[in-house]
Amino acid sequence: MSDKHIEHHAKLQHSLSADEHKKTHSHIPSFVRLSAAAVMGIAFGIAMEKAHVFEPFAIRGQMTFSKFIMLKMFLSAVVAGQVGMALISRIAPRYFAAARYEFSGCVFRRTPVDSAIGGALLGAGMTVAGACPGMVIIQNGAGVTNSIYTLGGIFLGAYIYAAIHSQVERAFHRPTSAPRKGSFVDELVPVGTSKLMIMMSVMLAGIIATIEYFVPWTSEVIYENAAGASPLEMFAWSPMASGAVVGLLQIPAVIFLGDTLGSSTSYMTVCSHTVSSDTLSVMENYMAPYRRGVSNWWQVIYIGCALVGAYVSHNGAIAAGPVDIPGVTIIPAIVGGALMMIGSRMAGGCTSGHGLSGMGLLATNSFVAVPAMFAGGMAVAFGMQAFGILDIQA
Secondary structure (H helix, E strand, O other): OOHHHHHHHHOHHHHOOHHHHHHHHOOOOHHHHHHHHHHHHHHHHHHHHHHOOOOHHHHHHHHOOOOOHHHHHHHHHHHHHHHHHHHHHHHOHHHHHHHHHHHHHHHOOOOHHHHHHHHHHHHHHHHHHOOOOOHHHHHHHHOOOOHHHHHHHHHHHHHHHHHHHHHHHHHHOOOOOOOOOOOEHHHOOOOOHHHHHHHHHHHHHHHHHHHHHHOOHHHHOOOOOOOOOOOOOOOOOOHHHHHHHHHHOHHHHHHHHOOOOOOHHHHHHHHHOOOOOOOOHHHHHHHHHHOOOHHHHHHHHHHHHHHHHHHHHHHHOOOOOOOOOOOOOHHHHHHHHHHHHHHHHHHOOOHHHHHHHHHHOOEOOHHHHHHHHHHHHHHHHHHHHHOOOOOOOO
16 A cells, blocks of 8 residues: 555545544444443553552652653553554554544644643643543542542533633634644644654654663652562553553554543533533533433443453552552642643543544644643642642652
8 A cells, every 4th residue: 555545545534524434433333332442441440550650649740850650651652552543544544534533523623722721721730639530530449549539620620611611612712614624733744644653653762761761660669569470460560561551542442433542521421411401501502412422421431441440450469568549638639620621621632632642643732732731730830849838759
């Protein structure tokens, strides 16, 4: 297959209608698609728990550059995901195009302004709560102190955003008639999709190797793995290995679900069943589209099974000492959770959605939202540190 032929198929998201894209996966029974989401969720939960990237003080420590497990896993997941995407773009271009079309539907109306503001709010919430919309589920599975309050804050943020979405839309969003063309970086530069993905993956792999050389991951975990322990019994996996597992989950997501990894939509789907037009019409207008369909419910199943995976992984580990994981106090947990959700909805994606999937797909807005996320997180972290209120000790 020639590069020209490949790139023609990789850009099918602009030449096919929405109905034609939906038909790409119509032959796969819903039960099979949701079962795939369940298996993916368990794998995600185990990999995230074994990397210990979910620990609140590891997340805060990353924002002050005192810990690097989070960044290593994050970049490793992007690399593995991009390699998988590059392969799919060549082997199954229509599936790849359908996944990109689905992603562009979430972000094409966002401007760089609301992507940046939303990303910064998400990052700020990550520092305050020591979590992200996906990792809070892992925290609850692993029994992190006060993580249930962070989860409550996320649901609170979902309701707040639903109440103000009209004002946000009028202030920042493009009209619904705005073209989707330009949603991805490879549409703006004279380099093929798969080639650009591989180039970016090689660059990120070099960054990971450099960080690991100077700060080995084993120096950031409190216990060594027990001799002869199975993978599930290990206290910790390399964040690079865990990131690779998470990144490769993009392959079944694209093939079975016509989508990419994310988590914030799952909270909207759950919340949508608690409001009605008789009581909260403003929220109803925003939440109604999240109520039904595999495209919404697969994330709920995925996140729910991730909690199970994290629980099994945490309780199956052999450690040389106590494994109770401290969390932030109640007020920061709630406030941070709300900020994370509001930011995720405003930007059109969370840490997984923009960070792992958006960057992996070369989504233009994700290259605004992700730097803004880290900038917002670091600004709040250093600000809290200056006032002596940033606890980063696990």
